[in-house]
Amino acid sequence: MSRIKYLAPALYILFLLLPIYWLVNMSFKTTNEILGSFSLWPAEFTLDNYRTIFTDPTWYNGYINSLSYVLLNTVISVSFALPAAYAFSRYRFLGDKHLFFWLLTNRMAPPAVFALPFFQLYSSIGLFDTPVAVALAHCLFNIPLAVWILEGFMAGVPRELDETAFIDGYSFPKFFVRIFIPTITAGIGVAAFFCFMFSWVELLLAKTLTSVAAKPIAATMTRTASTSGYELGLLAAAGALTIIPGAIVIWFVRHHIARGFALGRV
Amino acid sequence: MNHRVTHQKAWWMVLPVVALVAFNAVIPLMTVVNYSFQETFGDNVFFWEGTRWYLQILQSDRFHAALYRQLIFTGIVLAVEIPLGIAIALCMPRKGIGVSVCLVLMALPLLIPWNVVGAMWNIFALPDIGLLGRGINALGIDYNFTRQPLSAWFTVILMDIWHWTSLVVLLCYAGLCAIPNAYYQAGKIDGAGNWQIFRHIQLPKLKRVLTIAILLRFMDSFMIYTEPFVLTGGGPGNATTFLSIDLVKIALGQFDLGPAAAMSLIYFIIILLLCWVFHTLMMRGEERS
16 A cells, blocks of 8 residues: 555656756767757766857856845845744734734735836945845845744743743843754754745846846846857756755755745745 | 833844835836836826726736636646645655655755756757657657647646646645554544545645645746746647746836836736635634534
8 A cells, every 4th residue: 555655656756857958968968969969868968058058258257146136135034034023933023913914915925026126226226237136135035034934933932931031131232142042943944945945046126126237147147048049058057056055955854845825924 | 021121122123124024015016006007108208098008908808818728727736735745754764864865856846946947848848859759759749849739738747747746745644654653543444445435534734734834825827937838838839838938028128117117016916815715624624523
């Protein structure tokens, strides 16, 4: 019985891996081979596509740009969300429920709606085409998410912890940094994971807010596809490389991913 | 602790978040509201138009067609991903190395940039060089997603299932792991079969995570832009032009700011309304049980 049961996840994983395999397969082929013949694995194995990406600054700068705004956004989102989530989990205050709901509605705003106004807003304050602009823009949906996840984790920490610390003479900031943050590191990890994820995969806003200097890797890919013809091998190699940062992050938080959303309140 | 002090402190702690989100949400939203009531010919000259753009959008066949396509797409995607996600989560191993392997491999599609997802499926599904395209054509079915609307729809939906079912699986798996063993033992003593255990123990306990899963999948599938844009460009014809794709076409392609802004607001209000309906329906069920 149990053997048969595992067939479903196994088949599902196979289905997930097929397109990824095909992308990696393409990335090791020459353009001629891709367009000329059909084979399940590369006949003339080549690393040229990867070599181009690692030596051409327009390519590897794309990765640096993407990673810099994603990391910046993760740091901003989590550090802003921490005190707010604490307030929502510990105190009742005027308008708290409405505020929480308003924050969540921003998660429901289609990025397409905000593309043009964001372009004008960040141009007018002189941040257009910088990683800071993208990092701040992504806060629109990542801060609500981070508050939501962290609030769930904090609600699971008993209030007695706070009260004992205050009785022991800890000031609030000291308590928060020395005692509270270490207790919810798992929650911080999960929140950071989801911020990283949604900032890394988003393209519409990132593309709208950059032109040359801060162009993300994903935008470099779309432009290359249209200007230099049909370099599918190069495109596939660039795509395959974008999977790696995500895979590394998943490995670190694999024990906690599933808990992240489960603990948040709706 | 003194209550008044607590209140003040709480607001100070929320303030940075409120300020940053308000900067990102309220200013752009007001810009959109502003455009939606006016006509402009450039040079920052505006003419008051009242509700003209709203009426124009609400009466246009183009908007109706895009909305209709969007509703069908979201409906199909939810109908497939939610049951499939629950089923796979039920079959997953609960301990051992299998758990880590499953979780890591399943989370992989969630962390691939959306345009790479589109590009990957493009390469995968092309009838001449793609594994999927070749495979389907080899079965004797005529399949070409760049020319046939039906094939395009099939590809876009399959891509979304590939991309997002894992999110439902992860959430349900987390929910299932949180059920104490005593519940299952009680079920066994009462002689419950697999289906009865699922119906009366697991499903009610999954309600909370399922609400989150359905809401997230609803919102994100309703806002979908990048993946179908890269895969099909909204075509063939307008066959896969969903709301966001249509909106970007109007706003950035034709630069019709007024109608685009009016459409943005109608679009946002539809999402808010439907989320509220889902949430109320599912929460009411929870209160009753």
